[in-house]
Amino acid sequence: MSDRITSWHSSPSKPSYTPPAGAVDAHCHVFGPMAQFPFSAKAKYLPEDAGPDKLFALRDHLGFAKNVIVQASCHGTDNSATLDAIAKSGGKARGVAVVDPAISDEELQALHDGGMRGIRFNFLKRLVDDAPKDKFLEVSRRLPAGWHVVIYFEADILEELLPFMAAIPVPLVIDHMGRPDVSQGPDGPDMKAFRALLDSRDDIYFKPTCPDRLDAGGDPWNDFAAAVAPLVADYPDRCIWGTDWPHPNMQDNIPDDGHLVDMIPRIAPTEELQRKLLIDNPERLYWAD
Numbered sequence: 293m294s295d296r297i298t299s300w301h302s303s304p305s306k307p308s309y310t311p312p313a314g315a316v317d318a319h320c321h322v323f324g325p326m327a328q329f330p331f332s333a334k335a336k337y338l339p340e341d342a343g344p345d346k347l348f349a350l351r352d353h354l355g356f357a358k359n360v361i362v363q364a365s366c367h368g369t370d371n372s373a374t375l376d377a378i379a380k381s382g383g384k385a386r387g388v389a390v391v392d393p394a395i396s397d398e399e400l401q402a403l404h405d406g407g408m409r410g411i412r413f414n415f416l417k418r419l420v421d422d423a424p425k426d427k428f429l430e431v432s433r434r435l436p437a438g439w440h441v442v443i444y445f446e447a448d449i450l451e452e453l454l455p456f457m458a459a460i461p462v463p464l465v466i467d468h469m470g471r472p473d474v475s476q477g478p479d480g481p482d483m484k485a486f487r488a489l490l491d492s493r494d495d496i497y498f499k500p501t502c503p504d505r506l507d508a509g510g511d512p513w514n515d516f517a518a519a520v521a522p523l524v525a526d527y528p529d530r531c532i533w534g535t536d537w538p539h540p541n542m543q544d545n546i547p548d549d550g551h552l553v554d555m556i557p558r559i560a561p562t563e564e565l566q567r568k569l570l571i572d573n574p575e576r577l578y579w580a581d
């Protein structure tokens with residue numbers, strides 16, 4: 293792999309919207325720093341360093357109190373960079389790990405002690421070489437108490453994944469709503485299929501995130517707002533929100549993080565919805581203990 297890429301805004305604007313005190317950015321990542329935490333040999337992109345100092349400065353700039361750091365695919369199953377960032381946060385970050393499914397129970401417990409509260413299964417072919425459902429199911433059956441599974445998939449494989457998701461014995465969190473085509477609107481086939489998934493179990497959460505990835509119309513992402521606001525309104529206890537900083541793979545269409553924060557009141561217009569989305573729901577998943 294050749295040049296390292298920068299996928300984040302160098303000076304994001306200050307959002308107009310002020311998150312409530314205690315708000316959690318519940319989907320973000322760290323990259324490296326590479327000299328200390330090399331990227332995986334299987335990484336599909338090679339980013340510039342985006343370490344904890346930058347992440348915590350952004351957190352403060354945007355008006356958030358805490359982070360949930362999701363292990364990025366470029367670090368493979370070595371969670372050292374994410375654990376380092378959690379350790380440096382002074383209790384203000386928790387994480388989601390990516391593991392080799394053969395991981396031992398002792399190693400899972402060590403991840404718990406380091407602040408992890410879930411594992412991520414990534415089904416995007418452009419990000420990972422394989423996604424062995426049988427092995428994923430096996431490890432999902434022996435997670436530490438209180439953990440959940442985060443799944444990242446695209447809308448076209450939702451149906452195929454239904455039996456797999458139904459068999460997972462812990463709560464599920466779906467990254468970026470399983471990437472629906474938001475141009476179909478709130479009642480389009482992708483949103484209908486996603487609602488059917490949410491209706492199949494009452495412990496499936498979702499992230500109404502990444503307008504920059506999902507709305508080809510671009511900032512201010514009006515299709516995203518129209519398609520997603522009804523979902524948040526109808527499932528207010530099941531959504532958590534995040535910036536997705538440093539926006540892996542978005543180097544050609546880098547979003548302004550301040551504008552991303554300004555999407556929050558458009559998809560969660562009341563104070564009550566905002567409190568659930570930004571505080572109550574992520575606290576339940578990540579800071580229950």
Ligand SMILES: O=C(O)c1cc(C(=O)O)oc(=O)c1
Pocket residue numbers: 363364365366419467505536540541
């Ligand atoms: O769509 C993506 O490219 C993407 C990649 C990663 C990752 O590399 O972990 O995480 C995300 O949340 C989204």
